Amino acid sequence: MVEVFKPTSLAEALRIRADKHAIPFAGGTDLMVRFRARDGMAPSFKSPILFVDALPEFNTIRMFNGGLKIGASLPLSILAGDRGAVNGGTGTGATSGVVPDAAVLATIPGVLKAAAAEVGAPALRNRATIGGNLANASPAGDSIAALYALSAEIILVSLSGERMIPIEKFILGPGEISLKEDEIIHTIHIPAPLPDWTYWRKVGTRRANALTKISLAAAASIKDGRVESCSFAFGAVGPRVIRVHEIESLLQSRFPVVQEAKLKEIIAEAKKFASSMITPIDDQRSTAKYRKTVALNLIGDAIASLVEELKLGD
Amino acid sequence: MIRLRINGLEREVEIPHPMYRLLDVLREDIGLTGAKEGCGEGECGACAVLLNGVLVNSCLIPASQVDEADILTPEGLAETEAGKLLAKCFTECHGAQCGFCTPGMMMAAAELLFTNRKPTEVEIREALAGNICRCTGYDMIIDAVQLATERGANIW
Numbered sequence: 001m002v003e004v005f006k007p008t009s010l011a012e013a014l015r016i017r018a019d020k021h022a023i024p025f026a027g028g029t030d031l032m033v034r035f036r037a038r039d040g041m042a043p044s045f046k047s048p049i050l051f052v053d054a055l056p057e058f059n060t061i062r063m064f065n066g067g068l069k070i071g072a073s074l075p076l077s078i079l080a081g082d083r084g085a086v087n088g089g090t091g092t093g094a095t096s097g098v099v100p101d102a103a104v105l106a107t108i109p110g111v112l113k114a115a116a117a118e119v120g121a122p123a124l125r126n127r128a129t130i131g132g133n134l135a136n137a138s139p140a141g142d143s144i145a146a147l148y149a150l151s152a153e154i155i156l157v158s159l160s161g162e163r164m165i166p167i168e169k170f171i172l173g174p175g176e177i178s179l180k181e182d183e184i185i186h187t188i189h190i191p192a193p194l195p196d197w198t199y200w201r202k203v204g205t206r207r208a209n210a211l212t213k214i215s216l217a218a219a220a221s222i223k224d225g226r227v228e229s230c231s232f233a234f235g236a237v238g239p240r241v242i243r244v245h246e247i248e249s250l251l252q253s254r255f256p257v258v259q260e261a262k263l264k265e266i267i268a269e270a271k272k273f274a275s276s277m278i279t280p281i282d283d284q285r286s287t288a289k290y291r292k293t294v295a296l297n298l299i300g301d302a303i304a305s306l307v308e309e310l311k312l313g314d
Numbered sequence: 315m316i317r318l319r320i321n322g323l324e325r326e327v328e329i330p331h332p333m334y335r336l337l338d339v340l341r342e343d344i345g346l347t348g349a350k351e352g353c354g355e356g357e358c359g360a361c362a363v364l365l366n367g368v369l370v371n372s373c374l375i376p377a378s379q380v381d382e383a384d385i386l387t388p389e390g391l392a393e394t395e396a397g398k399l400l401a402k403c404f405t406e407c408h409g410a411q412c413g414f415c416t417p418g419m420m421m422a423a424a425e426l427l428f429t430n431r432k433p434t435e436v437e438i439r440e441a442l443a444g445n446i447c448r449c450t451g452y453d454m455i456i457d458a459v460q461l462a463t464e465r466g467a468n469i470w
Contacts, residue, residue, distance in 0.1 A: 004332035004378055025379075032335075032374040033355045040338060040351065042331040042376075049333065051379050121444025122422070123369045124356050208443030209357050 003048040010057055013050060014159045018182040022050035026058070026073040027127035029120070030136045052184060058131070061100050061108075066192030068107060069155075072131025072185040074100075076143065079108055080117035080125055109190065111198035111217050115146035118200075121208040131185040134170070137177050140212040142202060144171065145235035147188065148243055149217035150195070155187040156180075164189065173239050195219035197309040199302040202235075203294055205285075212236045213286040216298040218306075220251070225310055227251050232270075232302070237278040237291050246273035247299070251306070267303050271296045316381040320344060321390030329377050336380060337361045337372040340387055348388030348417040352446070359445030362418040363387050369425040371444075388417035391424055399466050400424060400458070409458035411449035419445050423459045427470040433463060 005022055007013035016022055023045070025031055035043040052058050058073035070079070078100055119125055119133070119142050133143045134154065147167050154170045156163045159182060170178050179185065199218040204210030215235035221228045232247045247270045254266055280291035318325050318339070327343050340346045340363070349372050352360035356371040363372045364386040391397035400420045403409070410416040419442060426433055426441035433441065438459045447455060463470070 002332060004376075006379075027374075028376065028379070029356055029371075029374050032376070036354060039354055040342070042333045042335060042338070045333060049376075053379070120356070121359070122425075122441055123359060123362055123371045123444045126368050126370055127374065207440075 002045045004051070005048065006051045007055065010055055010157070013052060013055060013184065014157060014182070016048075016050055017184055018159050020048045020050075021181045022048035024052045024131075024135075024184050025049045026051075026053040026129040026132050027075060029124055029128040030132055050184075053129075058186065061104055063104055063107065064189065067194065068104075068109075068190040070130055070188040070190070072134075072187060073129045074131075075126055076116040076119050076128045076130060076133070077122065077125040078105070079112060079130060079143070080119075081105070081108075081113055082117070082122055082125055107194060109146075109150055109195055109198050109219060111149050111195075111200045111219055112143065112146040112190075114198075114200035115142040115202070115215075115217060118142055118202045118204075124209075130188055134167075134188070135177060135179070135185060137171050137173070137175050138211075139174055139238060139240055140215075140236040141241075142212060142215060142235065145215050145217040145233050145241045146200065147190075148233035148241045149198070149219045149231045150190045151231060153189040153191065154185060155189055156183040157186040158182040158184070162186075168240075168243070171240050193221050196222040197306055199305055201298050201301065203298075211285060214280070214291045214294050214298070216295065216302055218302050220306060220309075222310065227306070227310070230306070232274075232299070234274070234278055234295055237280040237295050239279075242278055244270075244274045244277050246270075246277075251303070263303070263307060267300045270299050270303060274299055316377055318377075318380070318382070319384045320346070321385070321387055321393070327377070332378050333376045334378070335373055336363070336365075336375040336377045336385070339377045340372060340385070346387050346389050348392075350414060350417065352414070352418075357444075357446070358415070359418040359422060359442075360415055362421040362445065364391075364421060364425060367425075367428075369422055386421075388421060391420060395469050396424055396427070396466065399469060400462050403458040403462040403465065404455070407454050407458035407461055409451065409455045411447070411451045415445055415447045415449075419447070419455055423462065426459070427463060427466065431463070431467070431470040433459075435460065438463075 005016045035045045037044045053073045058071040060071045152167045197220045202215040203213045217233045220230035233243045280288040350360040352358035356374045361373040
């Protein structure tokens with residue numbers, strides 16, 4: 001029978017992780033399905049379980065040097081704004097009842113909030129966590145695409161200390177992450193500056209519980225009516241989320257744009273860059289052709305939205 | 315041995331396996347069969363209960379993880395003013411057909427109304443999005459929640 005651990009401190013959790021190589025378990029919405037047995041039976045886990053949801057440091061969200069630090073066990077419902085400080089925020093993914101600060105919740109970038117809000121359905125988001133979404137490392141993971149757009153860094157902890165790694169290096173492939181056997185995903189760091197404009201669009205078969213066919217997450221910092229920095233990240237069109245850096249430098253060098261004709265030209269150029277980089281496949285959810293067509297159309301939609309934002313800033 | 319407060323009563327349960335599910339504790343050990351196993355994967359909402367006041371799918375929760383928690387099941391909800399009102403509104407609007415999804419629908423509706431006293435139709439649909447009705451009687455279910463919103467002004 002599988003061993004189960006409920007550490008009461010981070011130090012204890014790290015020791016158990018190192019000694020037993022136990023699987024960190026927070027909301028369990030992926031793990032309980034992956035190791036599911038038959039109806040009416042307990043799931044059959046192969047390795048020991050380490051419950052990390054009740055540790056307060058995994059459940060906090062706070063400002064850090066103008067950016068954000070998000071605990072790995074924070075439920076997606078809090079990031080999505082389904083519930084927050086208003087409702088007490090208690091007993092969410094965790095049973096620890098940590099109440100997030102409303103002022104901090106208000107700084108969550110729109111792209112992450114919107115992506116979290118489109119994962120599963122309310123009951124699932126109350127348990128599903130951002131760290132779990134990362135650990136699952138699906139190319140269609142919605143919060144992952146948003147975190148790519150926000151250039152997030154993942155903070156991993158072990159008995160030997162802390163390791164910070166950019167999300168592009170953390171996700172190695174479908175279901176594969178750079179996590180050593182003694183490490184636990186501790187915090188997601190969204191570095192400053194938090195973006196002035198963000199874009200999120202998920203295409204799926206229905207509103208709830210739909211896995212993504214294709215998604216686009218984008219963010220930009222705007223200064224004096226110009227794009228200072230920006231990011232465009234596509235989900236579910238390759239083995240990992242794909243950031244198209246050529247679009248980013250294109251927009252940084254070419255904006256502001258006023259004439260419609262010029263805008264069309266820029267969108268066409270952006271589509272050309274994306275077209276060579278994204279490599280969707282045919283699967284049970286969609287076809288490569290559909291995914292590519294929609295991905296390219298989303299670029300036009302996102303750039304139009306960015307242009308609106310630049311106009312408003314004038 | 316774990317301790318849970320289920321529908322206001324303290325219960326101690328001997329679980330046969332450390333990853334034994336909350337749904338099985340409720341159905342097999344306590345005999346509360348309102349929460350049901352539909353998909354067993356968190357997609358259908360038939361097993362919905364409130365865990366410390368928050369809507370969750372009990373098929374995805376190891377009972378040992380939520381030791382000491384407060385659980386409200388469809389049976390507990392049915393005893394409350396809110397539950398009685400929801401049942402009446404579901405009946406009047408023909409919101410229950412085969413009835414398998416109904417307890418979960420009512421748990422989701424109750425959580426919504428406890429936190430949002432005047433939801434819009436869009437908010438109701440969003441709140442019930444994780445509950446699947448295979449009889450596809452969705453519109454009547456939405457009608458029932460809207461009726462409960464109007465009639466329950468002093469309850470929610």
